[in-house]
Amino acid sequence: MNKKRLLIVDDESGFTRLLKLTLEKTGNYTVREENDGTNAWLVARDFRPDLIFLDIVMPKIDGGDVAQQIRSDPMLANVPIVFLTAIVSQKETNNEIGGFPFLAKPVSLDAITKCLNEHFGT
Amino acid sequence: MKSPNPPVQTRVLVIDDSPGDIFLLREMVEEHGKSRFRVTAEARSLEKALKVLGERQIDVVLLDLQLPDSRGVETFSRAHAVAPDVPIIVLSESDDEELALQTVQLGAHEYLVKGRVDAHLLQRALRYAVERARAEAQLASERDLLQTLLENIPDRIYFKDRESRFIRINRALTKLFGLKSAEEAYGKTDADFYGPEHAGEALYDERRLMESGEPLLGKVEYENLADGRRSWSLTTKLPLRDRQGRIIGTCGISREISEMKEMEEQLETERNLLRAVIDNLPDLVFLKDIQGHYLLNNMAHIRWLGASDPSEVRGRTVFDYFPDDVAAEFHRGDMQVAEARQPLLNQEEHMVDAHGNHSWRLTSKIPWLDDSGKAVGLVCISRDVTEQKQAEERLKKANAELAANREELLRAVGNLQLAHGELRDVQLQLIEAEKMKSIGRLAAGVAHEVKNPLAILKMGLEFLATQKFTDEHTPEILREMGDALGRADKVIRGLLDFSAPKQLEVKRESLNAIIENALQLVRGEMKNGIEIERDLQPNLPLLKVDGDKISQVFVNLFTNALHAMEDGGLLAVRTYSKQLTGVGSNISDSRSESFRVGQQIVVAEIDDTGHGIPEDKLAKIFEPFFTTKPTGRGTGLGLSVVRTIIDLHGATIDIRNLHEAGVRVTLMFQS
Numbered sequence: 001m002n003k004k005r006l007l008i009v010d011d012e013s014g015f016t017r018l019l020k021l022t023l024e025k026t027g028n029y030t031v032r033e034e035n036d037g038t039n040a041w042l043v044a045r046d047f048r049p050d051l052i053f054l055d056i057v058m059p060k061i062d063g064g065d066v067a068q069q070i071r072s073d074p075m076l077a078n079v080p081i082v083f084l085t086a087i088v089s090q091k092e093t094n095n096e097i098g099g100f101p102f103l104a105k106p107v108s109l110d111a112i113t114k115c116l117n118e119h120f121g122t
Numbered sequence: 123m124k125s126p127n128p129p130v131q132t133r134v135l136v137i138d139d140s141p142g143d144i145f146l147l148r149e150m151v152e153e154h155g156k157s158r159f160r161v162t163a164e165a166r167s168l169e170k171a172l173k174v175l176g177e178r179q180i181d182v183v184l185l186d187l188q189l190p191d192s193r194g195v196e197t198f199s200r201a202h203a204v205a206p207d208v209p210i211i212v213l214s215e216s217d218d219e220e221l222a223l224q225t226v227q228l229g230a231h232e233y234l235v236k237g238r239v240d241a242h243l244l245q246r247a248l249r250y251a252v253e254r255a256r257a258e259a260q261l262a263s264e265r266d267l268l269q270t271l272l273e274n275i276p277d278r279i280y281f282k283d284r285e286s287r288f289i290r291i292n293r294a295l296t297k298l299f300g301l302k303s304a305e306e307a308y309g310k311t312d313a314d315f316y317g318p319e320h321a322g323e324a325l326y327d328e329r330r331l332m333e334s335g336e337p338l339l340g341k342v343e344y345e346n347l348a349d350g351r352r353s354w355s356l357t358t359k360l361p362l363r364d365r366q367g368r369i370i371g372t373c374g375i376s377r378e379i380s381e382m383k384e385m386e387e388q389l390e391t392e393r394n395l396l397r398a399v400i401d402n403l404p405d406l407v408f409l410k411d412i413q414g415h416y417l418l419n420n421m422a423h424i425r426w427l428g429a430s431d432p433s434e435v436r437g438r439t440v441f442d443y444f445p446d447d448v449a450a451e452f453h454r455g456d457m458q459v460a461e462a463r464q465p466l467l468n469q470e471e472h473m474v475d476a477h478g479n480h481s482w483r484l485t486s487k488i489p490w491l492d493d494s495g496k497a498v499g500l501v502c503i504s505r506d507v508t509e510q511k512q513a514e515e516r517l518k519k520a521n522a523e524l525a526a527n528r529e530e531l532l533r534a535v536g537n538l539q540l541a542h543g544e545l546r547d548v549q550l551q552l553i554e555a556e557k558m559k560s561i562g563r564l565a566a567g568v569a570h571e572v573k574n575p576l577a578i579l580k581m582g583l584e585f586l587a588t589q590k591f592t593d594e595h596t597p598e599i600l601r602e603m604g605d606a607l608g609r610a611d612k613v614i615r616g617l618l619d620f621s622a623p624k625q626l627e628v629k630r631e632s633l634n635a636i637i638e639n640a641l642q643l644v645r646g647e648m649k650n651g652i653e654i655e656r657d658l659q660p661n662l663p664l665l666k667v668d669g670d671k672i673s674q675v676f677v678n679l680f681t682n683a684l685h686a687m688e689d690g691g692l693l694a695v696r697t698y699s700k701q702l703t704g705v706g707s708n709i710s711d712s713r714s715e716s717f718r719v720g721q722q723i724v725v726a727e728i729d730d731t732g733h734g735i736p737e738d739k740l741a742k743i744f745e746p747f748f749t750t751k752p753t754g755r756g757t758g759l760g761l762s763v764v765r766t767i768i769d770l771h772g773a774t775i776d777i778r779n780l781h782e783a784g785v786r787v788t789l790m791f792q793s
Contacts, residue, residue, distance in 0.1 A: 012574045012577070012578060014575075014578040015574060015577050015578045015581060018578055018581035018582050018585055019581055021585055022581060022584060022585045022588070025585070025588060057570055084577075086569060086570045086571075086572075086573030086574050086577065104573075105573040105574060105576065105577035106573060106576040106577040106579070106580035106581075106607065106611055107577060107580070107581075108580065108584065109581070109584040
């Protein structure tokens with residue numbers, strides 16, 4: 001079975017590193033981390049992820065803008081994006097921000113696994 | 123005075139020293155009892171005769187002048203002196219003309235010569251003597267009476283000749299003139315004793331009287347005497363006529379009436395003063411008898427009746443001045459007071475006078491009682507108080523207006539207070555909103571900065587959890603670390619909830635459904651021994667609320683209740699709708715101003731049987747970061763969030779300890 005490719009965009013390198021380690025350890029995913037939001041689009045073009053975890057509040061660029069860039073790229077238009085953010089709590093937002101699903105930090109591995117299973121139909 | 127009736131038989135005393143003469147005289151006088159004369163006594167000496175005259179009733183005396191103890195004229199004089207009223211017929215032996223004349227002049231009735239008398243002559247002499255004596259006695263008696271009257275009467279009596287000179291005055295007048303004897307006045311006139319005014323007037327009166335022959339009766343005169351004394355008198359003057367009826371002067375009688383006159387004047391003055399008093403009073407004053415006839419009315423009342431003169435009103439009744447129905451009303455009122463014999467004081471009444479003028483009057487009616495206490499009439503005094511009444515009315519009106527103005531002012535003040543309260547609330551809300559904005563920004567920043575490290579920690583912990591450990595304690599330590607991380611995350615989330623932007627998404631929601639949902643959400647907190655009791659009124663009106671926010675309210679409240687019942691207990695939830703009957707007692711929230719009496723509201727009550735809230739903490743429970751829970755169990759933001767959401771909905775929340783145990787939370791929503 002092919003490993004799913006996951007791109008994690010977050011300025012917190014500690015978080016992206018740990019998430020990458022944890023997810024790759026399951027043996028089901030190939031994970032690429034990107035800590036500079038402005039690089040996200042190009043990295044995505046290059047990496048061709050099956051799903052993108054996207055932080056919202058980043059130093060140089062807002063996660064929402066990154067999502068717009070990716071969505072407007074025909075090559076990436078169908079790649080699911082899940083926001084991972086610290087600024088909202090889950091229940092206030094009906095599990096959606098700007099039409100994208102999201103997970104609130106700190107996020108449990110269970111929640112991430114559940115989310116991935118939903119997207120990949122496993 | 124009338125003379126006594128003549129005795130049936132005339133008693134005769136015969137005085138003679140000769141028994142033969144006495145016998146002869148008796149024969150002639152009595153005629154053997156055929157005549158009316160009887161010799162009832164005889165005396166042979168003067169001494170004896172005087173004794174008889176002194177002791178016995180004798181009608182006539184036959185006296186012989188020649189007696190053993192007295193002779194001649196002296197005999198007559200002495201006998202006459204003893205009984206001057208008894209007629210004496212002198213009998214003499216001799217026809218002594220001179221002696222006869224002498225005795226007759228001294229008072230003898232007849233002088234007879236013994237040898238020349240027969241029975242007939244003697245009886246006639248006796249008869250004449252007795253008759254004349256009686257006539258004389260009568261005259262004397264009448265003269266004495268007149269004299270007594272004249273001399274003792276206190277009235278002044280005078281007789282004057284045609285020239286108005288006094289010819290006789292009585293003692294009273296003598297005294298008035300200050301004379302020793304009446305004679306001093308004779309020949310003098312009024313001018314000698316009176317001042318010219320009275321003397322002139324009297325002379326004029328007397329001349330007219332003599333001319334006309336008409337008496338002057340009961341004239342009241344003011345007399346001034348020459349010496350300055352003055353007096354009032356009542357005088358009657360008559361013409362004085364001689365036997366032929368010719369007027370030869372005047373006579374008069376005059377009585378001093380100064381005292382009476384003074385008294386009369388005094389009475390008159392008093393009467394005038396009293397009259398002046400009542401006539402000058404503006405009040406109506408009248409006195410009426412028990413039949414309603416006016417006895418006394420003052421001028422004010424006379425004018426009120428439409429009359430002009432006291433005499434015109436006296437004796438009349440109110441029926442003479444007013445239409446029957448009006449008069450009957452007056453009359454009935456007056457007579458009631460009189461009959462009840464109870465005064466009616468200061469009765470205020472509206473009246474219309476005879477001219478149709480309206481007035482308000484203060485009337486007092488006092489029954490007029492006689493000495494025996496029987497009501498004989500009524501005294502009434504009535505005062506016009508129209509002006510006072512009008513002033514009073516104006517005052518009342520002004521007072522009412524003032525009261526109305528005051529009401530209006532109070533209402534305006536009330537409205538102002540209400541507006542002020544609302545403004546204050548809005549201001550507080552604005553301040554609160556501003557504060558919350560800052561807190562929100564701060565909280566969001568803090569949350570972001572804290573949550574990222576937390577995310578790394580959590581991720582790290584979970585990564586580690588997949589590893590195999592050499593130390594047996596490692597998994598437990600990792601779990602502890604995970605719990606701590608969870609708590610930190612909860613605080614951050616609470617802070618975000620509390621400071622989240624206050625925008626409501628209002629829809630029509632069922633409160634019961636929200637509550638059921640919230641109960642589901644707190645299921646995880648429920649320990650064993652917790653019982654849930656629902657008493658939710660079906661068909662509650664739908665509420666316009668933000669369902670998620672209100673759900674959060676209930677979740678927080680239920681969570682608090684469950685935390686208060688660590689050892690189990692009863693969580694009771696009730697909902698019902700009702701009409702608000704009074705604001706205050708059942709709503710302690712300051713925002714209760716947004717509720718109005720009569721409004722339909724929906725109430726939710728949550729009771730627990732937990733440990734309750736210390737009374738001194740009750741006031742602080744809505745403050746952020748205040749908690750009564752043990753460290754690590756509460757964020758201190760739950761009730762702050764509840765309060766914020768409730769306030770945003772214009773609802774109220776009241777939290778109080780229950781008497782038995784636990785806490786009751788009461789929420790009220792406008793429906």
